Amino acid sequence: MNVRRRLVFRFIGQLVVVGLVLMTIAVAASLWILEELNKLESNREFQEAGLMRLIDTSVQDEKGVHFDEGLLKKVRDSGGWLQLLDDRGNVTQSYYTPADVPRKYASGEIMSYWTETMSFPYSLGLYVDEKDGVTYTLLYGRPKNKADRSLERLLRAGMKQNGDKLELPEADQEQLKKEHDWIQLLDSNGAEIASFNKPNGVPGTYKLSELVLRSRYGYRYNAELLFYYDQSKGNTWILNKPLTGTKPGETPSMFPEIRIILTGLGAIAVASLVTLVLFSFWYGHRFGSPMMHMMQWLSKLGEGVYEEPLDRQGLPRSQDRKGKQRRRYRVYKDVMGSLRRLTDTLRTNEALRSKQETIREEWIAGVTHDLKTPLSTIKGYAHMLESDSLHWTDEEIREFATIIRQKSAYMDDLINDLGLTYRLKNEASPPKRERVELNAYLADVVEQIRCYPAYDEGQVHFVPADRPVEAEIYHPWFRRILDNLIANALLHNEPQTVATVILGDLAESTYSVTIRDNGEGMDETTASLLFERYYRGTNTERRSEGTGLGMAVTRALVHALGGTIEVKTRVGEGTQIKLEFPYV
Incomplete structure (x- = not known):
């Protein structure tokens, strides 16, 4: 699954979770509202x-x-x-x-x-x-008849009207004041005639509907209303008893039902807001932190620091102590993988660039030295020949001319090798090929190489294939490849080293040529740089004939002919270089 799909599914999943949390909050608050309304109703009725x-x-x-x-x-x-x-x-x-x-x-x-x-x-x-x-x-x-009996008892106890005041026995007065109760006497139209202990805010006139509401829904007025009708006089006695926790005469600013509903809705709003704020912080940490980490990583790469940013403990921020990717980074695992590959590639390229820069500097120094040495010789002999104070015999002049020619030829070879390596680097194609039978062709080439004065007798051998092998080759390049590989095997090892050329028929589409020696072998560093055109892997105690470009030219020629080259070597066990070419 790619990053886009993972992000979509992750976002949808988290939104569903948040939705479920909000729904749970709403359901819980609704159940609380219903419970409180039921309690309120049970208190009333x-x-x-x-x-x-x-x-x-x-x-x-x-x-x-x-x-x-x-x-x-x-x-x-x-x-x-x-x-x-x-x-x-x-x-x-x-x-x-x-x-x-x-x-x-x-x-x-x-x-x-x-x-x-x-x-x-x-x-x-x-x-x-x-x-x-x-x-x-x-x-x-x-x-x-709680109300009737309460008022009847007060009337029987001597409660009577005295102007706009009501007179009661001392004990009843103290009891009513202690409980903050008050009594009103109304005429037939609901207007107050007299009262006792009436607090501020209590109306002096009551409509019929208001008396009914106060009697039936006392909680709306913070007081329970009890009444007694005096049929003989047409008057109505009302006794008001404040509800617990309320102030006498004070009318509630809102109904308890509304208060419960508003409290529940407020709880839903606050809980939802807290949930969204917490989710926002979590979301920012979960997804913003990896993004900031990747941006910092890219910034470091731009500054040339080729490694993942580390935490305070010195570990990559996206990994735990066991090297596993942390949970919040897993959704970006494709991006993180690409960043790691990019980091590794840049680090490798930087190391290779640095190594090649070192090799190039060494090679430039070597080429400069290799050019200056023959030039110095040529210059010296030229000064000697043009000097009027010196007289040379014909034999000495011929000897000087031979040395000048050899040094000039060496310089020409060096320049030609440089030109050839750059032409092959730019994918130069071989000229017209010719078809040969490789057993006979390689036997003839090896025989010619055996005659080189630099090689001792018996140092070069050829092992033919089991059957005839015919292929189209470009003779100069193929001969140059063999010359360079055999020279590398013999000139950079002990004098008793033996090189063997083996022709193999691998399959219907390819054939191989292997050059194997029993010399000292190479370490990994030398083997990895063997075909670099800036590298000369000879020991300072060994002979250093050649331009230092032979193996680079060899690899370029093999690739130009459509082949591959592989090196197997180990110190003390010799070296094997295997070439594979397609039948053309």
């Missing part, structure tokens, strides 16, 4: 929502049914009681049940109490539901 939540949160084991302690506390705080009934009307569990409440109900008895066809001192709530295959029947009761 325990007979409807509270009983349902009691069953939903119940747990049953071998010891019986266990209800939520917080909900049971609400039963107690509301002044109510709770009973769990079986299918026969028996009470199996009860909580805060007064002594005047039955512990067993006949089939129609509980229905009569519930529908109020029979007198019962408590207002009942009956709820039946099934959970985990078990049917639960809950009976919830609260004292009836």
Whole structure:
């Protein structure tokens, strides 16, 4: 998979993860909102929502049914009681049940109490539901007419109107002030006639709709409203009891439902923002850090530093201690691989350039020396011949002329070799080839080479192929290749070294010529630079005939003829140079 696809899949995958996280946050916040609304509703209307939540949160084991302690506390705080009934009307569990409440109900008895066809001192709530295959029947009761009895008791205790004030017994006054309750007396039109302990902000006139709302939805006004209608006078007594944690007379700025919803939405917004910020930092570290690393790497390459930037521990930043690529760099593994290959190539090229620069300087010094030596000789003999004070015999003059010719020929060979190497470097093609039988041709060439005065008798041998080998060659170049390879084998080894030329028929399309010697061999450095035109690998104690370009010319000629050249050597074991040519 290429970098583009990996990045696309990685980005899509991470966006999906972020989407799932945001969705989880939204779902969690929504569930919290529903839970809080249910709690709020159960606080307001325990007979409807509270009983349902009691069953939903119940747990049953071998010891019986266990209800939520917080909900049971609400039963107690509301002044109510709770009973769990079986299918026969028996009470199996009860909580805060007064002594005047039955512990067993006949089939129609509980229905009569519930529908109020029979007198019962408590207002009942009956709820039946099934959970985990078990049917639960809950009976919830609260004292009836709490408001009526509270106001009637105050009226019986002597509460009366005195102008726009209400007078109460001292004990009742202290109790009302302690609980921050207040009482208002309204006429038939809802206007206030008199009041007691009324805080600031409480209206003095009530519409019918407002009385209904305050009585039914007290949480909207932070107070529970209890009322008593005096039928004889047409007046209405109202008792207001502040809700817990609220300030008397203060109207809430918003409904609790809205507050819960806004809190949940705010939590979603904050959690989403934090998630996106964290993801942005993580994303920048995950993808930005490798990009910055690669840019720094490229910058270092431009400055000539051919290695991957390192961390504080001296390790490549994209790798761990075990040399494995770090996770955040794996998506760019193709790019990182290309950078490593580029770094290795540039480092190798720089090393090769430096090595060739050194060799070129050495070669220039050698060529300069090789040219100056014969030139000095020629110059010296020329001065000697033109001197009027010296007189030479004919034999001496011929001797001087021979030396001048030899030195001139050496210089000519050197210049020709330089020209040939550069022509071959520019892919010069061989002139017209001629077809020969290589066994006979090589035997004749080797025989001629044996006659060179520089070689001792028996130093050069030829091993023909098993069958006739015919090929088209360019004779001067082929002969030059053999001359150079045999000269390199014999002139740069001990005098007793033997060179063997072997003709081989490798396949239908190629043949080989191998020059093998039993000399000293070469080390790896010399072998790797053997065919460089700037390198002369001779020992200073060995003979240094030639121009120093012979092996470079040899390789160029082999390549120009479409062949390949391979060297196998080891110090102390001799050298083998194998040439392979295609049949043309």
